[in-house]
Amino acid sequence: AQSVTQLGSHVSVSEGALVLLRCNYSSSVPPYLFWYVQYPNQGLQLLLKYTSAATLVKGINGFEAEFKKSETSFHLTKPSAHMSDAAEYFCAVSDGTGGFKTIFGAGTRLFVKA
Amino acid sequence: KAGVTQTPRYLIKTRGQQVTLSCSPISGHRSVSWYQQTPGQGLQFLFEYFSETQRNKGNFPGRFSGRQFSNSRSEMNVSTLELGDSALYLCASSLDRGPHNEQFFGPGTRLTVL
Numbered sequence: 001a002q003s004v005t006q007l008g009s010h011v012s013v014s015e016g017a018l019v020l021l022r023c024n025y026s027s028s029v030p031p032y033l034f035w036y037v038q039y040p041n042q043g044l045q046l047l048l049k050y051t052s053a054a055t056l057v058k059g060i061n062g063f064e065a066e067f068k069k070s071e072t073s074f075h076l077t078k079p080s081a082h083m084s085d086a087a088e089y090f091c092a093v094s095d096g097t098g099g100f101k102t103i104f105g106a107g108t109r110l111f112v113k114a
Numbered sequence: 115k116a117g118v119t120q121t122p123r124y125l126i127k128t129r130g131q132q133v134t135l136s137c138s139p140i141s142g143h144r145s146v147s148w149y150q151q152t153p154g155q156g157l158q159f160l161f162e163y164f165s166e167t168q169r170n171k172g173n174f175p176g177r178f179s180g181r182q183f184s185n186s187r188s189e190m191n192v193s194t195l196e197l198g199d200s201a202l203y204l205c206a207s208s209l210d211r212g213p214h215n216e217q218f219f220g221p222g223t224r225l226t227v228l
Contacts, residue, residue, distance in 0.1 A: 032213045043118070043204055043219030044157075051214055090157065094213035101170050102147075102217065104157040 002027045004093045006105035014113045019063075019078040021108045023091030026072065031095040033074045034102070035065055038088045047089075050074060061085070086112045115140060118220035120205050126226045132193040135223045139186050139207030145169075146188040147217065148180060151202040160203075163188055164211050192225075200227045 007022040025031055032051055036044040048059025055067045065076045074091060088109045094102040119138045127133050139146050147170075148160040159172040163182035180190040186207070192199055202224050206217035 034216060036219075041221070043221045044206075044217075045219070046216045049214075049216055096213040100211050100213055101159060101162070102213075103159075104149075106156045 002031065002093050002095050002101075002103050004091050004103055004105040006089075006091050006108050008108055009106065010109050010111065012111040012113060013081045015083055016080050019076070019081045019085065019110065021076040021089050021091075021110065023065075023074045023076065023105060024072055025074060025091070025093045027093060027095045029095045031093045033065075033067060034092040034094070035059065035063070035074075035076050036090045036092060036104075038090065038107075040087075044090060047076070081110075081112050083112050083114065086110055118205060118207050118218050120203075120220035120223050122223060123221065124224045124226075126228065127195050128228050129195055129197060131195050132191065133195060133225060134189055134191045135203055135205075135225075137188045137190075137205030137207075137220060139188070139205075140218055143207035143209050143218070144186055145208045145211050145215070146182055146186060147206045147208075148188070148190050149204045149206065150174075151204055151222070152200075157204070160190065169211065195227045197227050200225060 003026045005024045034049045035047040038044045048057045050067045058064045088107045091105040121136045145164045147162040162170040166182045177193045182188045202222045204222045205220045208215040
């Protein structure tokens, strides 16, 4: 069965600092992996997705994620945090098992300090 | 292209009542999924509809039900409301079924049960 674990329910960084949000997945077959962002009082918005074409995936707003099969990880990074990055971030996995369900992690809330 | 729309955006009900939430997917999208989001439980999958048929169901009691119409619009119904049903209900649409499909989320309906 597929699953996803996000390490750290809250992450705080200073403006201009590196953002690193951790995600580990479990899947019995090659997975599709996603990062979504949710701003207050809004739905989720896709940041990027991994579909096996390239291990380093670039997304919107300067975010990128690297798929590491050996570590079963798909961590999200951004070189320099901006105040507008403050939001909740969700990692998700879908591998076609379980009837094509997408499984979401518990989310990581990112705080950006001025 | 218009995004996913959900109505109403906010709803206040009392225990024992029932409620119907509506979701209009992006034009051309055939799959609609529903999620419940709460601070304690995170994002939990309710069900998925495709071609007017429920394809997947999460671990929710029978009080939660849904349907999809021929134009792909979907409704979900919760009967005999409980205090614990207070949550943000998110609808997401995707072009087709399959694990590679990203989901497009609506802004959600905030349900408060008093």
